[in-house]
Amino acid sequence: VLAGGVGAARFLRGLIRRTDExxxxxxxxxADDDVFFGLHVSPDVDTVLYTLGGLADxxxxxxxxxxxxxxxxxxxxxGEPTWFRVGDRDLATHLFRTERLRRGWTPSRVxxxxxxxxxxxxxxxxxxxxxxxTWIHTRxxxxxxxxxxVGRGARDxxxxxxxxxxxxxxxxxxxxxxxxxxxxxIFPPSNPLVSTGPxxxxxxxxxxxxxxxxxRVAVAPIVAGRAVRGPLHRMLRGLGxxxxxxxxxxxxxxxxxxxxxxxxxxxxxxxxxxxxMDVVLADTLMHDATAAARLASTxxxxxxxxxx
Amino acid sequence: VLAGGVGAARFLRGLIRRTDExxxxxxxxxADDDVFFGLHVSPDVDTVLYTLGGLADxxxxxxxxxxxxxxxxxxxxxGEPTWFRVGDRDLATHLFRTERLRRGWTPSRVxxxxxxxxxxxxxxxxxxxxxxxTWIHTRxxxxxxxxxxVGRGARDxxxxxxxxxxxxxxxxxxxxxxxxxxxxxIFPPSNPLVSTGPxxxxxxxxxxxxxxxxxRVAVAPIVAGRAVRGPLHRMLRGLGxxxxxxxxxxxxxxxxxxxxxxxxxxxxxxxxxxxxMDVVLADTLMHDATAAARLASTxxxxxxxxxx
Numbered sequence: 001v002l003a004g005g006v007g008a009a010r011f012l013r014g015l016i017r018r019t020d021e022x023x024x025x026x027x028x029x030x031a032d033d034d035v036f037f038g039l040h041v042s043p044d045v046d047t048v049l050y051t052l053g054g055l056a057d058x059x060x061x062x063x064x065x066x067x068x069x070x071x072x073x074x075x076x077x078x079g080e081p082t083w084f085r086v087g088d089r090d091l092a093t094h095l096f097r098t099e100r101l102r103r104g105w106t107p108s109r110v111x112x113x114x115x116x117x118x119x120x121x122x123x124x125x126x127x128x129x130x131x132x133x134t135w136i137h138t139r140x141x142x143x144x145x146x147x148x149x150v151g152r153g154a155r156d157x158x159x160x161x162x163x164x165x166x167x168x169x170x171x172x173x174x175x176x177x178x179x180x181x182x183x184x185x186i187f188p189p190s191n192p193l194v195s196t197g198p199x200x201x202x203x204x205x206x207x208x209x210x211x212x213x214x215x216r217v218a219v220a221p222i223v224a225g226r227a228v229r230g231p232l233h234r235m236l237r238g239l240g241x242x243x244x245x246x247x248x249x250x251x252x253x254x255x256x257x258x259x260x261x262x263x264x265x266x267x268x269x270x271x272x273x274x275x276x277m278d279v280v281l282a283d284t285l286m287h288d289a290t291a292a293a294r295l296a297s298t299x300x301x302x303x304x305x306x307x308x
Numbered sequence: 309v310l311a312g313g314v315g316a317a318r319f320l321r322g323l324i325r326r327t328d329e330x331x332x333x334x335x336x337x338x339a340d341d342d343v344f345f346g347l348h349v350s351p352d353v354d355t356v357l358y359t360l361g362g363l364a365d366x367x368x369x370x371x372x373x374x375x376x377x378x379x380x381x382x383x384x385x386x387g388e389p390t391w392f393r394v395g396d397r398d399l400a401t402h403l404f405r406t407e408r409l410r411r412g413w414t415p416s417r418v419x420x421x422x423x424x425x426x427x428x429x430x431x432x433x434x435x436x437x438x439x440x441x442t443w444i445h446t447r448x449x450x451x452x453x454x455x456x457x458v459g460r461g462a463r464d465x466x467x468x469x470x471x472x473x474x475x476x477x478x479x480x481x482x483x484x485x486x487x488x489x490x491x492x493x494i495f496p497p498s499n500p501l502v503s504t505g506p507x508x509x510x511x512x513x514x515x516x517x518x519x520x521x522x523x524r525v526a527v528a529p530i531v532a533g534r535a536v537r538g539p540l541h542r543m544l545r546g547l548g549x550x551x552x553x554x555x556x557x558x559x560x561x562x563x564x565x566x567x568x569x570x571x572x573x574x575x576x577x578x579x580x581x582x583x584x585m586d587v588v589l590a591d592t593l594m595h596d597a598t599a600a601a602r603l604a605s606t607x608x609x610x611x612x613x614x615x616x
Contacts, residue, residue: 038407068378074400078425088396092382099346117386 001186002209003028004195005044006061006229007221009051011188014292016122018300021052024122025178027171027205030107031127031134031163031198034146036084037075039094040101043146044195045111045126046093053118061229064089083151108172123178127199130169134194135162145194154231158238161193166201171208179208184303187218189284191232192251193239200255209255216257217299219284220245223262228285246271253277258302260284260295278302309494310517311336312503313352314369314537315529317359319496322600324430326608329360332430333486335479335513338415339435339442339471339506342454344392345383347402348409351454352503353419353434354401361426369537372397391459416480431486435507438477442502443470453502462539466546469501474509479516487516492611495526497592499540500559501547508563517563525607526564527592528553532572536593554579561585566610568592568603586610 001012003026015024029044043062050056050064057065067087076082086094093114100110106129115124136148138156148154179185190196200206209216222245227233233243241247246268249259253275261269262284269279280302286292309320311334323332337352351370358364358372365373375395384390394402401422408418414437423432444456446464456462487493498504508514517524530553535541541551549555554576557567561583569577570592577587588610594600 037403038410039403064382068376068396070376070396071379071399071403074372074397075403078400078404078422080400080404088376088378088399089382091379091396091399092386092388095345095347095379095383096386096388102346114386 001026001188002190002196002199003044003048003188004190005029005032005047007190007195008044008188009047009056009061010286010292011186011219011296012048012051012122013289014286014294014296015186015299016052017289017293018296021121025174025182026052026122026124027127027175027178027199028111028124029127029195029198031132031166031201032145032194033133034084034144036086036094037080038098039086039091040098041084041086041094041146042097042107042111042126045107045114045124046090048124049093049111049114049118049120052115052120052122052124055118063087081151084146085150106172108174123174125172125175125178127172127175127205128169128202129172130165132163132165132169132198132202134198135164136160136194137162149231154234158235161197161235161239163198163201166198167203169202171202171205176204176208179205179212182212182215184300185209185212185216186299187216187252187256189219189221189228189286191221191227191230191235192248193232193235197251206255214257215303216255217260217302218249218252218256218258219260219295219299220248220262220265222248222265223284224264244268249275249277260298260302309334309496310498310504310507311352311356311496312498313337313340313355315498315503316352316496317355317364317369318594318600319494319527319604320356320359320430321597322594322602322604323494323607324360325597325601326604329429333482333490334360334430334432335435335483335486335507336419336432337435337503337506339440339474340453340502341441342392342452344394344402345388346406347394347399348406349392349394349402349454350405350415350419350434353415353422353432354398356432357401357419357422357426357428360423360428360430360432363426371395392454393458414480416482431482433480433483433486435480435483435513436477436510437480438473440471440473440477440506440510442506443472444468444502445470457539462542466543469505469543469547471506471509474506475511477510479510479512484512484516487513487520490520490523492608493517493520493524494607495524495560495564497527497529497536497594499529499535499538499543500556501540501543505559514563522565523611524564525566525568525610526557526560527568527603527607528556528570528573530556530573531570531592552576557583557585568606568610 134145137160442453445468567585
């Protein structure tokens with residue numbers, strides 16, 4: 001699974017109901033990482049770990065269940081910006097990560113250690129141990145992704161998405177072989193520009209995905225002209241695309257074999273097929289874990305497991 | 309006021325009832341500072357700031373009122389040592405300090421900024437911007453002060469107290485002139501080995517105190533053979549002293565003019581006078597803020613304010 005944040009997490013919640021978690025490899029976007037209060041925060045990695053570890057807040061979609069925000073409130077009293085909502089329990093993860101990184105651990109090693117401690121049985125790794133950053137270019141200048149999304153509520157028109165550092169980045173250890181050995185390479189319903197996009201912007205990962213022809217399945221993150229979650233439809237329009245699953249499929253051309261299209265968008269199927277993809281129609285809205293598991297079954301069933 | 313941690317804080321709580329807080333200068337021990345979870349923690353500075361800012365927990369004697377420990381619990385789940393009880397609100401202070409120090413701020417500047425943000429009107433500064441550390445030498449080897457006191461509950465016999473780095477340290481900006489201009493230089497009822505001791509181990513501070521003959525008042529931290537708080541009596545015995553106010557007075561010889569002795573120890577008065585000090589008898593146990601204010605009055609009244 002090439003995982004961004006919340007969309008990927010919801011899908012993973014269903015996937016582990018349909019397959020042995022120990023067989024999962026999850027390669028996670030780290031271009032959204034940022035520094036808050038001097039702490040290295042890796043939002044997508046943490047969302048995946050909290051989800052698989054059973055620690056995620058089921059309602060908010062980010063952060064930990066039964067979370068409190070006392071430290072953040074006290075930071076606010078000190079005049080620190082508090083728009084990035086770091087919870088007290090969540091802080092423990094950031095403190096652990098930051099302290100280990102400062103001691104010279106790689107992001108891979110930190111992620112593996114956190115996964116083990118949180119009881120995650122899947123193999124979870126950051127896409128790279130290098131620093132890759134998503135910059136959102138707007139009329140107000142260049143914003144970090146968290147500043148654009150959380151700080152300013154994604155209200156700025158997007159002129160360009162820059163994935164800085166991706167071209168020179170090498171995949172984290174094990175990532176290329178995980179892709180090479182996977183039964184299915186899954187693109188969950190995530191933002192192709194800022195979630196799966198940074199992962200695929202790393203040349204060796206893109207090449208590894210290209211080489212897996214016939215085993216690659218994407219789920220449309222757009223249903224009936226709107227992003228399932230987040231600012232994707234506005235980003236697409238800002239960059240001259242239509243907010244349509246067809247435009248997402250176009251971005252994945254050559255990288256995806258099967259495109260799971262929401263039944264509400266069945267009219268778009270011929271245009272998706274034009275990119276050389278098979279189309280599978282499904283209800284892609286994951287209202288609950290059961291719906292997510294149903295979608296996972298569809299994805300897993302869309303690729304022939306006997307294929308050599 | 310030459311301030312260690314809890315004993316000094318209790319005294320300060322009384323002192324601000326008897327004098328305008330804006331006239332107070334507090335020079336704080338930083339030899340107890342330590343690093344937890346990658347954060348720079350300055351326990352005595354924080355105890356003083358929380359006390360003067362009205363944020364201190366009135367019962368525990370350390371940390372903040374209405375405190376919670378969710379982050380610490382989560383750090384424990386991650387396998388991190390949790391014997392140093394960092395609260396969620398307290399974490400904000402450590403995050404603020406650590407981030408600023410990393411940006412190149414001095415401890416003085418951080419302390420001044422925290423004091424302003426916490427509404428502290430007194431002038432509060434660390435004794436030095438240099439790194440000075442208290443090491444407690446025991447049969448188990450050299451322990452950091454926090455490890456000795458909090459981690460191991462002060463149960464190890466103390467062979468030697470080392471104040472590393474003090475001899476080369478210069479006072480923080482303003483400290484020497486604050487001592488030179490003070491109406492009264494106060495030694496609160498603190499451990500003379502590890503609380504006021506490190507402050508006085510900085511040569512320029514010791515010299516500044518020496519120069520204020522006639523205006524220096526100490527309060528005995530030992531009453532009826534026991535430390536008012538903490539392991540002082542055991543430390544004194546381990547180092548060959550008696551656990552008596554006389555032995556504290558001996559450590560302050562040449563630095564103190566008036567020694568406030570608890571009425572329960574009045575028999576020791578002649579031996580204290582032998583060090584060239586005047587003795588004032590008082591009830592030194594600060595059961596509440598009223599008792600602390602009474603003790604503060606005694607201290608302030610023990611030096612002639614008209615003295616040139």
